[in-house]
Amino acid sequence: MTGTERTDTRQAIMEATYRALCEHGYAALTMQDIADELDKSKSLLHYHFDTKEDLLVAFIEFLLEEFEEKRAENAEAPPEKRLEEFVDWFVFAPEEDDRTAFHIALLELRSQAPYTEAYREQLARSDRLVRETIVEIVEAGIESGEFRSDVDPESIARLVFATMDGARIRQATLAEAGYAAAVRDALYEYVLDDIVSAE
C-alpha cells in the first residue's frame, strides 16, 4: 500500500465514521454501521482499528487535524474577522440536521470521557488547541492595535469557548432554533464589541 492509498483509506474511514455518527448517534454506533457507510467489510475496519473506541479516538484526532489546518489557513486574516469566524463556527441553523445529529453524537461521546481515558486525553488536547487558537487571535488583535490591550487573552479564551460550547450544546439538546445565534449576539453585545473596537 502506498502512502497515498493509506491516506485515502483513512480519509474514507473518517468520512464514513462522520456519516455513521450522524445516522446512529454514539451510544448505538457499531463497527458494522461504519463498515456499511464505508461500503466495505467490517474486517477491513478491524484491520485498522481494534475497537469502536480506537476508531473514535482516531476520529477525534482527525477532527483536530482539520481544525489545525483551518487555523493555519486563517492565520493571516485580520484578527476581528478571525474571531468572528471562530465564534460563528459554533452556530448552526436548525435545518442543518446533520450538524445537530453530529453534535449530539459528540456530546454522547464526551459524556463517556470519565469512563474512557483515551477519550479524556483527546478531549483535553482539543480543549488546549481551541483555547490556544482564541489566545492567538486576541494576541494578534492586541498587537495590531485593533483590540483593547487591557484584556487577558487567556480569560477571554475561556469565556468565549465555554459560552459558545454551552450555547451549541443547549441548541442541539433542546432542538431550539436560533439558541446558539442568540447567545453569540449577546456575547458580542456584552463582551466582544467592546474588545474589538480599540479605536
Add this chain to the structure above:
Amino acid sequence: MTGTERTDTRQAIMEATYRALCEHGYAALTMQDIADELDKSKSLLHYHFDTKEDLLVAFIEFLLEEFEEKRAENAEAPPEKRLEEFVDWFVFAPEEDDRTAFHIALLELRSQAPYTEAYREQLARSDRLVRETIVEIVEAGIESGEFRSDVDPESIARLVFATMDGARIRQATLAEAGYAAAVRDALYEYVLDDIVSAE
C-alpha cells in the same frame, strides 16, 4: 397510604435515584440499581414507575421543584447577592466527586433528549425556568437601581446560562480542576462587574 407517606416514598426514591446516578452514570443505570440504593424491591419501584425513563422524567421534575423552592426562598435577597449565588451554583471543586459524577450522568441523559421526547420536554421546561430566574434577578437589580438599566435581561440570561453550563460541562468531562471557577471569574470581569456596579 397517606399523603405524607406518598411524599416520603417519593422523596426516598428521588434520593436513591440521585445516589444511583452518581454511582453508575445514566447509560448503565438500571431499575435494580435504584432499588438497591433504596433498599427496597424492584417491584416497589415498578409500582410507581413503568420504566427507567418514566422515573428519570419524575426525577428531573423533582430537581426543578427543588430549584423553584430555592428561587422562592431567595426572592427577597439583594439582586447582586442572588446573581452571585446563582453563578456559583455551577461551580464545584474537583474533590466533590459526587457532583462531578452527577453532572456527567445528567449530561448522558441530556444527550439522549433527541431520542426521548419526555426528556426533551423536561429539559425545555428547565431551560425556561433557569432563564426566567436570571431575568427576574436582573430586572430586580435594574428596578432597585443596583444594576445598569441599559441591559437586556433576556440577553444577559442567555449569556450567563450558556456560559456557566458550558463551563460546568467542560470541567466535568475534562476532569480539569478549577475550570468552572476560572470561567466564572472571567464572566464577572468582562460582563457582570460592569452590570452590577450601577453607582
